[in-house]
Amino acid sequence: MKIATWNINGVKARIDTVLAWLQEARPDVACLQEIKSVDEAFPCQPFEDLGYNVATHGQKGFNGVALLSKRPLEDVRRGLPGDDGDEQARYIEACVSTDRGAVRVGCLYLPNGNPLGTDKFPYKLAWMDRLRRHAALRLAEEQPFLLLGDYNVIPEPKDARNPQDWLGDALFQPESRQHFRALVNLGFTEAVRACTDAADTYTFWDYQAGAWQKNNGIRIDHVLLSPQAGDLLASCGIDKHVRAWEKPSDHVPVWVELAA
DNA sequence: ATGCCTTTGTCTCAAAGA
Numbered sequence: 001m002k003i004a005t006w007n008i009n010g011v012k013a014r015i016d017t018v019l020a021w022l023q024e025a026r027p028d029v030a031c032l033q034e035i036k037s038v039d040e041a042f043p044c045q046p047f048e049d050l051g052y053n054v055a056t057h058g059q060k061g062f063n064g065v066a067l068l069s070k071r072p073l074e075d076v077r078r079g080l081p082g083d084d085g086d087e088q089a090r091y092i093e094a095c096v097s098t099d100r101g102a103v104r105v106g107c108l109y110l111p112n113g114n115p116l117g118t119d120k121f122p123y124k125l126a127w128m129d130r131l132r133r134h135a136a137l138r139l140a141e142e143q144p145f146l147l148l149g150d151y152n153v154i155p156e157p158k159d160a161r162n163p164q165d166w167l168g169d170a171l172f173q174p175e176s177r178q179h180f181r182a183l184v185n186l187g188f189t190e191a192v193r194a195c196t197d198a199a200d201t202y203t204f205w206d207y208q209a210g211a212w213q214k215n216n217g218i219r220i221d222h223v224l225l226s227p228q229a230g231d232l233l234a235s236c237g238i239d240k241h242v243r244a245w246e247k248p249s250d251h252v253p254v255w256v257e258l259a260a
Numbered sequence: 261a262t263g264c265c266t267t268t269g270t271c272t273c274a275a276a277g278a
Contacts, residue, residue, distance in 0.1 A: 009277085010267050034277085036268060061268055062276065112278060152278075171278065206278065207265035220278080250266080250278080 001028040001098055003105060004255035005148040005221055007204075010036040011066075015043055017247055022050055025239060027255060028070050029096055031107030033150045035064035042066065059089040065107050065149070071096050080108070082130035090127070100260045103229065104138065108149035113170030121170050124152070128179035132186065138226070139187055144260060145226035147188065150251065152220055153180040155190075158199045159219035171220060189230035191223040191256045192238070204251045205243055212243055221254045232258040 004027040008014040011032070022030065030052075035042060037058045044054045051070055057078040058064035067073055073094040080091035093106040108131065113124030131147075138145045154172045157163040166172035184190055192201065202217025211217065225233060239253040 013267060034267090061270095112276085114276095114278065166278090169278070204278075208278095209264045211265095218278080 001103070001260050002255055002257050003027060003029040003031075003103075003146055003148070003223075004253050005031040005033070005107065005150070005223060006253040007033040007109070007150040007221060007249060007251035009034050009249040009251065011042060012037065013247065014249055015046065017242075017245060017249070019046055019050065020245070021239065021242055021253060022047075022052070022068070025253065025255065027068075029105055030068040031105065031148055032066040032068065033064075033107070033109035034062075035066050036062060037064055055092060055094055057089045057092040059087070062088075063109055064089045065092045065109050067092055067094050067105065067107055069094070069096050071098070080127070080130050081134050083126075086127075098260045101144065103144045103146065103258070103260055106135075106138070106145070106147045106149075108147065108151070110150060110152045112152050113173075113176065116168065116170055116173070121173070124170060125175055125179055128176075128183065132179070132183045135183060135188070136186055142228060143226070144229040144232060144258070146223060146229050146256070148223040148254070150220060151180065151222045153177060153222075154218050154220055155180055155222075159201070161200070161202065161214075161216045161218070166218070171218070184224060187227055188224035189227070189233070191225055191233060191236045192219070192254065194230070194233060195236045201238065202240075203238055203254055207250050221251055223254055223256050225256070229258065232260045234259050
């Protein structure tokens with residue numbers, strides 16, 4: 001089965017682009033971030049017309065995540081555990097049954113954390129602590145589990161075309177990178193790096209200053225696989241060409257193919 | 261560089277994004 005993640009930067013503005021990509025890529029499960037829509041306003045029908053079941057966890061104006069699945073979404077859970085006072089819609093998780101067993105999928109939109117020096121950066125790090133604690137519980141279940149989405153973390157210098165440009169940015173702070181490593185080190189396989197160690201492997205190009213034309217990209221959308229999911233990994237890819245489409249998101253889809 | 265674009269809602273400006 002093919003499982004993908006994509007920060008679409010607004011479902012209202014991106015609906016035609018997302019539908020075109022779904023018809024081309026045909027993922028079995030798609031994790032969407034930054035839907036920027038409340039649940040009641042999310043356009044479920046066009047996705048259902050393509051054969052997808054839809055579950056959303058949105059809020060007004062910003063953030064918001066969604067799961068699309070050709071097979072039924074079971075045990076849908078909205079919100080990241082660990083802080084009942086957190087109002088930001090950044091996590092949704094569900095189970096999908098396959099002929100070869102169940103796969104659990106966690107779709108996340110990790111806080112950006114900029115600008116440094118505001119409460120946004122400690123919120124990012126606290127959110128990452130919560131994510132790590134939740135992931136540890138899931139790993140203890142010893143089932144195929146994928147944690148994928150927009151992590152807003154550049155893991156290594158090679159994951160940026162111009163790493164020096166990001167030294168003062170929350171995405172590339174040592175604390176952000178350390179928190180990401182701590183999550184992976186619980187026992188996940190980072191899928192893209194399991195498939196390629198190539199530089200110039202990016203998932204985001206800013207709208208500004210001709211970043212796409214200069215290939216001034218960064219790799220911040222990641223797919224983490226539990227050991228049981230990692231054993232099923234067949235291939236992975238980044239749909240870079242989508243960035244050149246009309247009305248693109250600033251992110252592109254990342255996907256894995258599992259033997260499940 | 262308080263810049264560069266793009267989206268959304270408060271809507272012709274501000275806020276957020278990365």
